[in-house]
Amino acid sequence: MTADPLSATVSPPSGTAAPLLSVEDLHVEITGRGRTVHALDGVHLDLAPGEALGLVGESGCGKTMTALSVLGLLPPGGRITGGRILFRDSGGAYGTGDTRGTGGDGTTDLAAAPAPVLRDVRGNTVGMVFQDPLTSLNPTMTIGAQVAEPLLLHKEITRRQAWAKAEETLRLVGMPQPAERMRNYPHQLSGGMRQRVAIAMALVCEPRLLIADEPTTALDVTTQHQILELVDDLRTRLGMAMILVTHDLGVIAKRVDRVAVMYGGKVAERAGVHRLFTTPRHRYTQALLAALPERAAGERTTLATIPGLPPTLVTRPVGCRFAPRCAFATDRCRTEEPVLDGEAGHAYACFHPVREEADGRAGDSTPARAASVPGPEGNGPAPTAPVGHEPLLTLTDVTKYYALHAGPFTRRKGAREVGAVAGVSLTVTRGETFGIVGESGCGKSTLGRMAVGLEAPTGGTIRFAGRAIGALTRRELRAHRRDVQLMFQDSYASMDPRMRVGTILREPLVIQGIGDRAAQQRRVAALLDDVGLPRAAVDRYPHEFSGGQRQRLGLARALALAPSLVVADEPVSALDVSVQAQILNLMRDLQRDKGLTYLFISHDLAVVRHLADTVGVMYLGKLVETGPARDVFERPLHPYTRGLLDTVNAPDPAAPATGSPLTGETPSATAPPSGCRFRTRCPVARPRCAESEPESTAPAGPGHRVACHFPLVPAPGPGPVSSG
Template sequence: MSESTGRHTPAAGGVQPLLELRDLDTDIALRRGTVHALDGVSLQVMPGETLGVVGESGSGKTMTALSIMGLLPPGGQVAGGQILFEGRDLRALPPDEVRRIRGVRMGMVFQDPLTSLNPTMRIGVQVGEPLRVHERVGRAEARERTIEILRRVGMPRPERIVDNYPHELSGGMRQRVAIAMALVCSPRLLIADEPTTALDVTTQRQILELIDDLREEFGMAVVLVTHDLGVIAGRADRVAVMYAGRVVETAATAELFRSPRHRYTQALMQALPESAVRESGEHARLYSIPGLPPDLSRPLTGCRFAPRCRHVTDECRSTEVTLSAGAHQHACLHPVPAESAAPVSPPAPVRVEPVPQPAGAAAGPGEPAAEPVLSVRNLVKNYAAHGRGLLRRTAGQVSAVAGVSFDVGPGETFGLVGESGCGKSTVGRLAVGLEQPTAGQILLDGTDIAGLAGRERRRMHRQVQLMFQDSYAAMNPRMRVDAILAEPLEIQKVGGTAERRARIATLLDQVGLSRRVLERYPHEFSGGQLQRIGLARSLALQPRLIVGDEPVSALDVSIQAQVLNLMRDLQRELGLAYVFISHDLSVVDYMADRIGVMYLGKLVEVGPARDVVRAARHPYTQALIDAVPTVTPNPAAARDGVTIRGELPSALNPPTGCRFRTRCPLAQDVCATEPPLAGDAHQVACHFPLRPESTAASARAGAAA
């Protein structure tokens, strides 16, 4: 049995690896030179095993997967080493034979199924294409086998789905289609490249459990590529940590998470929000890995992590370090001591002091509470749904937001969480005035912004700004950073040219960027740098409230830590209020003072962050908590707790009463009537709320009863 997962792992003795990489080198030729993306990568994947490959963006984990599959980008080539699959070197075989092996014996699931699926082809044609190309089956047989594989990956109504196009499916359903396409020829090896990065936690859990189940059913091996350490901890048998094109540590999963040896692995774990919360019991400053990964187009000497390591010595900068021998291998001259306790706890956590309140805002004994910066009252947003055809008649209304109310005080962070499609981003767009509500009020410092127009509406935008999930998409790619930061000042006619330049310089200092970035374009920055520029732009008009719509969801854990620390620093310095929108409860738990949990347009639970996360009252909230992957290597717990199944119901025809009842393990007939959001500081909208001392086990007991 595997130490890390409790599932069967083939014994090493006498069993040949299914896949073995030996000193693999991969180069990417660019105009400015050659990027040495992989440098001497050696890995083994045993039959039936799951190998997790983890690291920051640019570490080489995706390039390793693409090298195996022969799908390198233009200019890419495997420059050296061997790729042994079932004992045969793929580099030495004829191209036709390699294509057949990679099409039948190997399958790959890509990070973004929407871009990897052909938008002009129906689902059935795309999933069945490998059968027709490699097995020469007829159209009718391919359709029948496609329906069967879609059913086996948990796709609802596969007979209808085969005739749909990719854009007609949700993100989770598209990912199931991508998995079905990879499995339709029954491969022995499945490579999953960030298969759940863009998914919310409940859909992520379903996809990961699906891959686990299919692995056991098909008897295949899995290479799981991800930057999410929690996913690796709960699903992999062994882990390989990559940095700057090399494997720097590899071990059994439980061993690596119990006692990481390489300083880079330790730093990744310390950057996790859950590590800071676990260590302090309250908000502590996240450990942030300084600097950036090295430029792989330049010659490198010594340990590649040395410029960012807290324990670096002159020897590290000059000595090439190879992986040590044994079951737990690492390439570090000054490894973490094997007996080191609590390796995921951040060193000397820095307490985050309470946000300084404006004069007169704090409520002392007998004093009135501070007036909220933002008050949302009975907010409703409906969209007209149109039918198909030339006339496109109205077919009903999509209930995106249905009676949402909450307050955000000065200097407070209100976290808004829920699955994709729950309406949280719509609330964010309404709060900043990008959309008009169907009903209800949005009070900014007591003024209803829904009724503002013209100059008053422009003035309102000085007080509230939006921080987008994808900063690159939110910026004009033809504008330099200086023009991007100056634009809101020019639109609002703030100051003259000299004053605006001074303001931009201040903004760059606040977000920790050099003046040199002003002459560059958005495509020249990393994701973390772009998010800093997006934050600087949102601060340009000195707002009182910033709405962050999934501002760190696409970032590596180390870059995420930098952005979260920066946001909290600026909150303390400037007294900012945040509405922090995310599907990641561990991030919201770290950032928020209070949390509101949304489901299908309604708030189902609102309360102090610690109470909501540690003593959830609503079954849906508990299900979200149970679905969050953690670095604690306890795969059994990953399948326990409150589990919700199926897709989110359509907002065009939401369930009556409690909208969660169709997926709730505790639902009874009375749930068909709508429960009120009731309580004092901790409110819940549920006919059968979990008791404060309830755990996931008690919820399961209630479901069984």
């Protein structure tokens, strides 16, 4: 579109109350590599002052593209080809009464606004928090300089005043020791702290609208809760409106007023959050809700999945865009495009919407049942592999310490050490899934790397199939690595981008000298069959696959050597709920068919509850509770486990808040608290907790152990627990 300053000025009809933001029939195209992607095709959205709107849907459906369009931050080759984005700022685009480039009432069409007007809006009246704070922060600038920068750009203010305001904003977002952090660089902060910096940068000019694009995707449940509570509090105090882009339906259920479900570059359904979760109308919304692991929590069932993939949008699909994946599609759906319509306050574009009476569930307000999808990939019983009693992996008092260097330019080691793992003992039996949960930095990944043999323990013993790994010869260790494989969190980063998939999957076989080339190629073909990918994938590169497909490739590579144990380190944390369900179902099927054992590491408690047989809860290098998954989740004994469960955002807006979510910062591993390491954050801590470290006991039975001086009294069933 042409950047004509005059075309950026619009006025709402006289006598009407205009919303803060109106997206009207927005079309966006992205041109590159000889093709054009119709990323957005007629998006309509409204946002009232002070309102929170959630954008949900699978990757590639247009959520982020809609958010980026508001600020003119489209990727290279992207352009708005139609529609308007009306932003009403009664204080002027500059926040100081200056109305250059706007109408007399402060309404600006951001879709047609020239670059100078957009620069004045960004970070000033509209703030944005990006998904990855590390890549969105400048590694060469201090935190203070980056937070103060928007003030110096948009406000008539001195550097001293900007610095003071930046420090005040960091304190407002809950940054510990803000004056000290102002002089730090991004790499010196934790993930949660970097996200607080990103929020401070977005809020320092007190914008009227905050756009948050997946702000908590890679964070553990505690940090996620703290960040979302912070945003809610600041939104209320500053009177901001918010657009929250996320694939986490639990976050949406608790943090927004209205929801827009996007699919194929269009809005498929739009409603109030309570209405959408209890009575979804579009079949795509119904399918998304059905795929939630919370729907099968504690049950050995197969998660409902959505077959196929979202459209690529290189060409405009004919008919309903969800029809190729919908079990209810008819010929009309394939030839005619439904209009976004419906009832008052609830719009949906579906020819065959969900009806309670038609589905035989009248009066049933339970979202879990309401969302079930019939078909071959529904949520029927999932046969599981028999779990034996033979120990496969045993850790006995395992420790891992990392020495801190005195400085970046010297090899002299300092006196301090970081205790990543501090005396962990556990047993994984053959055929089971052992889940490890806990906050970031608690030692989960280090424990997994030691189990695989990528890290050597500082102390203790690790036994696999009865043999101590530390006592193996080089040849025996080579054979051991065939039996234990690691499934990485970021499957794309773990693959050589210059190698084709066939070569990537053959590589372990070549290194281990297994079979000739023809046998290896047959093995690769069988692996692709096992993980549900076409055999033609051998000639493609990793970047040519979707996130879910790359995770399938990561699983295929882990299975190449037919291991007994697979250590899965956060394998589904960054995936859409529908793709996540596919991967979890696949892992369970392969476990049943091949007798696999999993050590499953995750901060997603719902995923672990669904998949794991046994759960271990880690805190600051210690294993504080272990037991059968159902017992740990329904009758936790440790206050830390109880706090983790209370911190989770349940995907049900009607669910009341219960318990006491975790608060405070995790202590430094270089100087952990005396006695019980959790006592500084524990609601039931007593003087004894500081004096001695608790031993692991089994107050609820031999299979459920806890390391706590004052364990919670287990209730007879699901529900609240109290301190003993």
